[in-house]
Amino acid sequence: MRQDILRAVRQMHAESGYCGVTMRSVAQAVGMPPMSLYRYFPNKSALLEGVWADVLDASLQMVRTASSDSDSPMSRLRKLYEAYVMFWLQHPEDFKLVFDPGSRAAPSTLAAGPASGFRQECETLIDACLPPALDAAQRQAAYDLCRLKVIGFLFASISLISKPLTPTPLLLKAMLDDIEQQLRHTG
Secondary structure: OHHHHHHHHHHHHHHHOHHHOOHHHHHHHHOOOHHHHOOOOOOHHHHHHHHHHHHHHHHHHHHHHHHOOOOOHHHHHHHHHHHHHHHHHHOHHHHHHHHOOOOOOOHHHHHOHHHHHHHHHHHHHHHHHOOOOOOHHHHHHHHHHHHHHHHHHHHHHHHOOOOOOOOHHHHHHHHHHHHHHHHHOOO
């Protein structure tokens, strides 16, 4: 039943956005009385967090598989980001749901679970690509730079009405080259 509920949430969000998802409409979509839904999820935020956890876990599994066969940290980081971008490009409605500015994720959702696992994995690889003499602030700036480039790329590729004319694979390669260049020259 939980998976049916989460599927209904994803469908409603795809059709109507954050405001289109209500406890009553989800219960109706899965054929249960509205109050019964509260046994599974205490509120709308918990519904969305359930979807986020499923989607983020799927993305994390995909990027780990894709980047596991690389030798160097830079190669692993490139493959990890490439797989991450490809996952979201293949699941644009899930991207919109997870990164919807109207959604209200609890800080604990973003600080733990698959989102945290992905962030930690990226930061570990970024650390391995940076000179050891960098201080914590410089390392944090490198993490933020990479995160913003990748998320910005995805927003431009998925959410904007006007898309770039350059083919996505070429833009992705250029972004990954730029991240690599930035990390190699940080310090």
